[in-house]
Amino acid sequence: MWQAEYTSWPFRKLNYFRAGKQILEDFIASNPNNIEARYVRLLCQLNAPGFLNYNNIEEDRAFINANISTANLSEDYKKIMLFNIKKHTDN
Incomplete structure (x- = not known):
């Protein structure tokens, strides 16, 4: 998806x-409890133009907030995830 950012042809x-x-x-769909995949999807959704109708933002944000404390991730990474979510959703 991010590759789309680097081409000029619509x-x-x-x-x-x-x-x-x-x-x-x-x-x-195959890994519904993968918090990192949900995080990537959330960031993509937050940065995608609205006309693409890619919107599971509330579902992903709720999932991440509910499961981040028990996720097998470093505390620094968890802080970065929460910071990025807050930064993008406080606007």
């Missing part, structure tokens, strides 16, 4: 985004 941007979105959605 249709190529959309194709990169759709392909990446499908890969991420398939991964989350």
